[in-house]
Amino acid sequence: MSNAKSLEELEQKQDFIRRHIGPSPAQVSDMLSALEVSSVQELIDQTVPASIRLEQPLTVGESRTEVETLSYLKSVASKNKVFKSYIGQGYHPTNVPHVILRNVLENPGWYTAYTPYQPEIAQGRLESLLNFQTMTLDLTGLDLASASLLDESTAAAEAMGLAKRVSKAKKANAFFIADDVHTQTIDVVTTRAEQFGFEIIVGKAEDAVNHDIFGALFQYPTTSGEVVDITDLIAGVQSKKAIACVAADIMSLLLLKAPGKLGADVVLGSAQRFGVPMGYGGPHAAFFATRDAYKRSLPGRIIGVSKDRLGNDALRMAMQTREQHIRRDKANSNICTAQVLLANMAAFYAVYHGPQGLKTIAQRIHRFADILASGLKAKGIALKHSTWFDTLTIADDSKDDVIARAIAKGVNFATNHEGEYSISVSETTTRADIAELFDIILGEGHGLSVDAIAADVEANGSESIPASLVRDDEVLTHPNFNSYHSETDMLRYIKRLESKDLSLNHSMISLGSCTMKLNATAEMIPITWPEFANLHPFCPLDQAEGYQIMIGELHDWLVNITGYDAVSLQPNSGAQGEYAGLIAIRKYHESRGDAHRNVCLIPSSAHGTNPASAQMASMKIVVVNCDKNGNVDMADLKAKAEEVSESLSCIMITYPSTHGVYEETIREICDIIHEHGGQVYMDGANMNAQVGVTSPGFIGSDVSHLNLHKTFCIPHGGGGPGVGPIGVKSHLAPFMPNHSVINVPGTNIGNGAVSAAPYGSAAILPISWAYITMMGSEGLKQATEMAIVNANYLTHELSKHFPILYRGRNNRVAHECIVDLRPLKELSGITEMDVAKRLQDYGFHSPTMSFPVAGTLMIEPTESESKGEIDRFIEAMVSIKGEIEKVISGEWSIENNPLVFAPHTQGDVLGNEWDRAYDRFYAAFPVPAVAKNKFWPTVTRIDDVYGDRNLVCSCPAVETYRD
The missing domain is CATH 3.40.640.10 (Type I PLP-dependent aspartate aminotransferase-like (Major domain))
Structure with a gap:
């Protein structure tokens, strides 16, 4: 009985792992058979260099079930104290329209889309x-x-x-x-x-x-x-x-x-x-x-x-x-x-309320500020300014007593070092709140009536906005802001736009380097809990105890996963993480009297943000060549490192490489840089091929950023949000970003901030926290291993039809592969762009196109995709190869074939005229599987040249809209 119960508990613990990982055991067996290996372990041994394999397993704990995870996290969240916030300073309570909350923020049709x-x-x-x-x-x-x-x-x-x-x-x-x-x-x-x-x-x-x-x-x-x-x-x-x-x-x-x-x-x-x-x-x-x-x-x-x-x-x-x-x-x-996801929410907010609704909200906020100001002045409270929109600042000897009364009532004001406090009202403020503010500031028995003051303000008008600054022009006149004010209309508008977009809830998005894996529903649920959603970033730390616990646990897990000694969660994108990491390197050198070290070595294959970030850190960039296999040219690296030895600051390198292989010389690369006094910055874009198998700290790197919106399951949101924390070795830890409003422990006082808030995009950190919790040490390792299995299976099958540009040891790839379309392009005239657009007719988003090598597609299936979905993608690619061969054979001309006309819309296929060399039905349904889940692009191929020559970056004129 005991053993049966233990087995049942183990199965429950592993339940989330098997739901996150796409292939079933039978599918894994089939893929391993195709790869001619007997086990996942054998494939990993063939793929990942033994010299960088972790000697000890991760210690983030055993996996927990979804129920356990959410129950525990709710108990943590409950330790946050959600006070009424009047802090302002760029952050305000707001009412999220429920039609937007449910149908945008909580809708995978919006949050799983790619850029x-x-x-x-x-x-x-x-x-x-x-x-x-x-x-x-x-x-x-x-x-x-x-x-x-x-x-x-x-x-x-x-x-x-x-x-x-x-x-x-x-x-x-x-x-x-x-x-x-x-x-x-x-x-x-x-x-x-x-x-x-x-x-x-x-x-x-x-x-x-x-x-x-x-x-x-x-x-x-x-x-x-x-x-x-x-x-x-x-x-x-x-x-x-x-x-x-x-x-x-x-x-x-x-x-x-x-x-x-x-x-x-x-x-x-x-x-x-x-x-x-x-x-x-x-x-x-x-x-x-x-x-x-x-x-x-x-x-x-x-x-x-x-x-x-x-x-x-x-x-x-x-x-x-x-x-x-x-x-x-x-x-x-x-x-x-x-x-993007948050910009869409803000845009929908404006669409839903429209110009008059927004103006009404703004007027109400301003009127409450006027009422509060009028009552305070009537009682002899001096205001710092005679003008305001929503914020009043008060300098008063009773500040400490006022703040104490506010805290006792669950209210936060902003304070400064000049002995002043500020109150910022918002759209969530009510008349009852204004009455409470009078009680807090004036004490009980002040005798003020909010209704009476409001009537007086209404009768006498307001001069708190100077007449010269009162807006007198119309805004948001476009029909999009004047058509969807009922919930029915708004719901349908949101749905209509959603239906035009391909997201992960439709099919695999096989983007190399971008890791479009499952964003599990259980991971997403906590972000809208009030305990996480409604805290001001500058509230007192004792009101954010739940956040501090969650952030602390996530920090410790990321330290263990990365092999570093400390992590900063402040950077709110991967590029900001690169920037923060390079600042830490620069400050470290300065602390040692090496401010002259300003050269950054970057392999020619690097992500484009690497040189851009190095330029932002005022570093001189020296490019290191790659060899014919896509690996760092070691002779060139040694020569360049020797040449710039006295001024070498760092190298920025991606691992596995941008070409999708585990370079055998990675440890030697780290040693060379360190020998010349430099630091190793390892780009974390491909960290999902390291977790549980190796780690940047173990390999020998000094600092990395982590794309939590890739490896750790925060969704891409159509092009954001992201989180890009940095992990560092102990000698760089003091130089991580701090914050001038809320001190971040573990960093030097005076270190500058790289994001507006001390913990960056804190509200989405529960997603990665939940992912790590539910996967546990073993699940995280399995995710990496299955990413490698899926990538190698896909590579093996596609290699029967296309050349694969780079491979690593034993002819294996890491978590992605690069399909070389250049030979076919030379024979047929069909471009990688044509292939990308034709894939849309098959219901797929294109893989990463022409990066890191022009004329190629970089494909990453991730561990979340089942063999069935991978086979469907392979079928599409093989079918497209057949279409290209018809162009090569002359059956279709280069001007008249389904690739150059792709993608095909309903209007295109059902139009009165059809002078194509191929059938209408074939245009839309090239293989039987497409008919089961047809996604229709809503426009045909877009003319980029026309758009750049005729730059229009706002909604088209009303006349165009009506036409």
Whole structure:
């Protein structure tokens, strides 16, 4: 009985593992048979060099069931104290419309989609992002907007970078920040400036013109709440040929004159207030807008309007040559992910409420601030400012007593070192809350009536927004913001857009290097729990005990998994992790008197963010060649390391390599760099091929970033959110990012921040925590092993029809393979782009195209895909090979075949005219399996050249919409 019970418990414990891992035992056996090995272990022995295999298993614990995991995590979450937050400073409570909560944030149709590099099957999220850009342009009053950045503070740092690139004050090297900008933003911008070698001047806003600067940053309204006309400040900055940047509160822009109308060159901010929970700091989408003249310097992604092959309007990412994988060290920034899921939520919030609904929300917030201010002034409380939108700042001798009463009632105010406290009201504030605020500030028995004060404010009007700054133009006039205000209409609009997009809930997304694995429902559930969703990132630490427990456990597990000594969870993207890791290396060298060490060696095969990040850390990049097998050319590495020995800072290397193999010389590479006084930065993009089998720390690396949105199951969200923590060896630990508002233990005081919040995108950390918990030590290792099994099986089957570009020991690959289409292209004229588009007709997203080698497809099946789905993908590729052979044989011409016309829409196939050399039915249903689950692209192939020549990055004009 005891043994039976133990067996039953063991099966339950392993239940999640078998649900995360796609292939069944029988399928695994079949794949191993095809690979001519007797066991998974034999395949691993053939694939992974013995010299880097872990000597001890992971110690993250045994796997737990979904029920156990969620029950325990709920008990942890309950230790968070969800106080009413009036802290403000860029983060506000908000009401997430339930139709958006359920159908976007909690919907895998939205959160499992990939970055829209294949726009024909991403028209839904592209339209939503175009809505986001249009919303940004309307509210900021500028010409061109991006499709979101990581957070307000990093957006401000990007604004500084843009200012330096485009400013005509070429000799200036200083950037001015007004001292009433949010503290965290000053912190992040200062950190970025230090890496670029810029001087930062923080002072009174009016002092900006007294300095030789290339740009300046102002807050509108200020962090303490004042609404100031900055027209003259902007003009003064511009008179010095410098760039005027404004960080704005998005909700206030419904009532305040647009900063662009005041003359601003760049306007940025957080869209969090538009229906995205605070989440202890993120993830949140930042908005960013600038003048059309600066479009070539705009950081991040831009969604543009183009035409498809049939002349229909179609959306795509514009000016993609700015993407890091192409421009590398010439990129405007190292941004690789955005915050697409959160930008979509904010855009849907604007669509749902519409211009009048948003204005009503903003007016209500402002009216409550007026009521609170009027009552306090009636009782002799002096306010710091005479103008405000939503924030009142008070300097009063009774501050300590007020704060104590607030805490006792479960209320948080913001405080500063000048003895002041601030109160920021939000859309969640009620009249009862205002009455409670009077009680807290004035004590019981104050005699104020909220209704009476409200009536008085209504009768006398408000002067808290200067007349010159009252918004008088219409915003959000496009039909998309004026058509979907009932829940029925909104639900159908969201569904209509979702149906245009291919996501993981439809089919395998086999993107090499991007690891589109299962994002299990049990992992996703906790992110919307109020205990995690509704905390302000600057609340007192004793109110975030649950977060600290969860973060502490995740930290310790990642330390064990990576073989490092410490981890920072602050970076909120993989690229930010690279940046933070390079800063740690740079500060380490400086601490040893080696500030001259500034050379970064980067293999030619590296991810594009590597050189972009190195450039952001002001490092000189020296490229190391790869040999014919795709491995680092050791002779060239030794020569380059010797040549730059005195100035060598580090090497950035990906493992397994970007070419998808376990390089045998990785330990030797680490030794060579260390011998010359450098550090080893191991890019964590392919960490999912290491977990439980080897580790970067064990191999000999000093620092890595981890893509939690790849290896550890945070979903891609259509192009973000992401988390990119860094793991470091002990000697680098003191140089990890800190934070000026909330100190991060284990790092040096004074270390700058790289993200706006101390723990970055903390609200999605429970996803990775739950994944590790439910997989346990053994499950994590199995995931890595099955990724290798699936990749090698897929490689074996495809190699019968296509050349595989690189292989490692024993002719094996790691977790991905590169199919070389160049020989077929030379014979047929069919390109890798044609193959990518034709795969859409088979119901698949293309693998990674032309990276790291032009003319190839890099394919990664992940451990979550079953053999059946992998076989379906193989069938599609083999069928496409047959189509190419018909072109080679002359049966189809290069101008008239299903590949060059792909993808095929319903309108295309059912149109009145059909002059193709192939059958209509074959165009849409090339193999029988497609008919079982047909995905129809909604536009035909998009003309990128037309879109770049006719750049339109907002919703088309109403006339076009009506047509």
